[in-house]
Amino acid sequence: MICDTHAHYDDIAFDKDREILLKDLPQNNVKSVINVGCDINSSIESLKISEKFSYIYNAVGIHPYFANENLDKNYLNLLRKMLEDKKNIAIGEIGLDYVKRDKIEIQKQIFKEQIELAVEKKLPILVHARDSFDSLLEILGTYKYKIKGILHCFTGNLRDAQKLFELNFKIGTGGIITFRNAENLREAIKNIPVSEIMLETDAPYLAPTPFRGRRCDSSMIKHTVEKISEIKNLDSDEIYNITEKNFFDFFEINN
Secondary structure: EEEEEEEEEOOOOOOOHHHHHHHHHHHHHHEEEEEEEHHHHHHHHHHHHHHHHOEEEEEOOOHHHHHOOOOOOOOHHHHHHOOOOOOOEEEEEEEEEEOOOOOHEEEEHHHHHHHHHHHHHHEEEEEEEEEEEHHHHHHHHHOOOOOOEEEEOOOOOHHHHHHHOOOOOOEEEHHHOOOOOOOOOHHHHHHOOOHHEEEEEEEEOOOOOOOOOOOHHHHHHHHHHHHHHHHHOHHHHHHHHHHHHHHHHHHOOOO
């Protein structure tokens, strides 16, 4: 069964057929999905979706794109209020994005504040990191043994993965592993235990080959699993079984 640890079904890409798609996903072997917020509004919409569909869980948080001086000064209390709902099982999507190399100090501050909230609520974090891995490790290192999390959309090498494992992190693996230019990632996955891998999509983004460029949904994880199976020379059913166990153990959900 498919357990997708990172999707955005509140995205406008699903506006025309969201209800139909989400009703049908369980018939396509999708057992569980975490819908992930990026700002206050998307976190609210995400929560509404998780309340409507029993197999969907929720994460709330401020993505680094929205970690700027325009952020509501009361954002932490707004997140804290949302976390009263039991469908919220993580804080995310949070992290650091240095592609444009602006708002870095604000990003760091808001990232740390949300980690503190995760420590307070004893919840894992779903982390976005782009061109910021060293800064990420530095910040996460100060919370070692206090938090656990998943590095969403991991694209690093084996050494990067091992550094994350030391910080009680799993790696999120999705459609990128099927991309032609992802040889380094495939080499890393070859040497990483499946017990450290969390499946994800980032739907509607990052659809795997052969659907690259199209809208992604959780059922497409099967192509990610097929590629992992090929890389590690393991049966697909074994990968499904292990990653399903990873999901329920990590988020402490009764299966």
